[in-house]
Amino acid sequence: MSKSTSGASIELSNVTKSYPNQPQAAVENFSMSINPGELIMLVGPSGCGKTTTMKMINRIIEPTSGSIKIDGEDILSLDQNTLRRRIGYVIQQIGLFPHMTIAENVSVVPKLLGWDKAKTAARVDELLSLVDLDPAKFANRYPKQLSGGQQQRIGVARALAADPPVMLMDEPFGATDPITREKLQDEFLRLQATIGKTIVFVTHDFDEAIKLGDRIAVLSERSQIEQFDTPANILANPASDYVSSFIGEGAALKRLALIPISSAKLGAATASGPAVMVTENLREALDHIVLNGGSPVPVTDAKGKTVGSISVKEISNALGADASALGIKKG
Numbered sequence: 194m195s196k197s198t199s200g201a202s203i204e205l206s207n208v209t210k211s212y213p214n215q216p217q218a219a220v221e222n223f224s225m226s227i228n229p230g231e232l233i234m235l236v237g238p239s240g241c242g243k244t245t246t247m248k249m250i251n252r253i254i255e256p257t258s259g260s261i262k263i264d265g266e267d268i269l270s271l272d273q274n275t276l277r278r279r280i281g282y283v284i285q286q287i288g289l290f291p292h293m294t295i296a297e298n299v300s301v302v303p304k305l306l307g308w309d310k311a312k313t314a315a316r317v318d319e320l321l322s323l324v325d326l327d328p329a330k331f332a333n334r335y336p337k338q339l340s341g342g343q344q345q346r347i348g349v350a351r352a353l354a355a356d357p358p359v360m361l362m363d364e365p366f367g368a369t370d371p372i373t374r375e376k377l378q379d380e381f382l383r384l385q386a387t388i389g390k391t392i393v394f395v396t397h398d399f400d401e402a403i404k405l406g407d408r409i410a411v412l413s414e415r416s417q418i419e420q421f422d423t424p425a426n427i428l429a430n431p432a433s434d435y436v437s438s439f440i441g442e443g444a445a446l447k448r449l450a451l452i453p454i455s456s457a458k459l460g461a462a463t464a465s466g467p468a469v470m471v472t473e474n475l476r477e478a479l480d481h482i483v484l485n486g487g488s489p490v491p492v493t494d495a496k497g498k499t500v501g502s503i504s505v506k507e508i509s510n511a512l513g514a515d516a517s518a519l520g521i522k523k524g
């Protein structure tokens with residue numbers, strides 16, 4: 194998918210953080226190059242150093258050694274306040290100010306930057322619309338008058354207020370129920386397709402990492418990188434038992450969700466049953482086939498015209514072709 198990019202590159206080189214009086218470093222010699230507009234997921238067990246790694250990028254935590262550059266500029270030499278205005282930050286607890294309205298919450302950074310009232314108000318309207326909340330309805334409410342999912346969207350809007358090139362997201366959807374979480378993830382993907390920020394996103398949830406990430410870094414203790422690759426490559430070719438244990442059960446099913454139906458060789462356009470759109474993925478095709486009692490289902494284009502059919506055989510072939518393209522034996 195091509196997306197416009199307003200993000201910046203991030204380069205971490207040999208970054209180490211040792212907290213005082215700790216026997217070992219929380220993050221040791223961490224190096225990573227992130228391209229403008231990339232959405233990078235940091236995944237790993239509790240205490241492995243994900244949050245420490247991420248918080249060093251906006252210097253909420255100061256590195257003990259190493260260098261961090263954003264668009265080639267050494268951030269350790271920048272004033273901390275300047276830096277944090279360039280980096281949006283979204284956390285699980287949301288952190289909305291309860292005594293401020295939604296509009297006031299979203300305006301915090303524009304106010305710090307000295308924007309006038311009209312510019313700030315226009316930006317608040319634009320941001321609320323961007324996260325699918327009607328400004329006329331929500332701007333003057335207080336956080337407690339919003340659902341958890343709506344509050345989380347305000348957290349994202351607030352982080353985007355000054356249009357920062359970089360966003361850091363620390364388990365932003367972690368506290369929401371599974372249905373809200375999935376909805377927020379879908380919306381967030383749509384939003385990112387438009388805004389193209391460079392995003393570092395911390396999660397415990399490998400499925401969330403697969404769904405959202407352009408690339409995933411699987412981390413072990415001291416933020417050691419076990420594998421850093423696209424979701425499809427990690428699922429098809431985990432680098433170690435450690436990485437496999439993160440993927441868990443059902444790697445093939447998870448891979449299906451990453452392969453578009455358009456990449457499968459379709460069967461003849463003779464099938465009947467619940468049609469699936471060619472823009473959907475193989476996981477969705479499989480769902481339709483199951484609902485159709487295991488028989489092939491028609492595949493339609495965006496205009497509803499039938500362009501072929503898909504059965505378990507075509508799905509299996511597409512999965513095999515994908516695996517062999519990656520140098521994996523068909524299993």
Ligand SMILES: Nc1ncnc2c1ncn2[C@@H]1O[C@H](COP(=O)(O)OP(=O)(O)OP(=O)(O)O)[C@@H](O)[C@H]1O
Binds near residue numbers: 215219237241242244
């Ligand atoms: N302020 C601190 N002082 C001392 N040790 C700390 C401090 N903050 C974190 N640590 C330690 O550093 C290590 C990494 O912590 P960090 O919070 O980065 O891990 P994490 O992977 O984000 O964990 P979680 O998923 O549970 O949030 C842990 O062993 C933690 O106990």
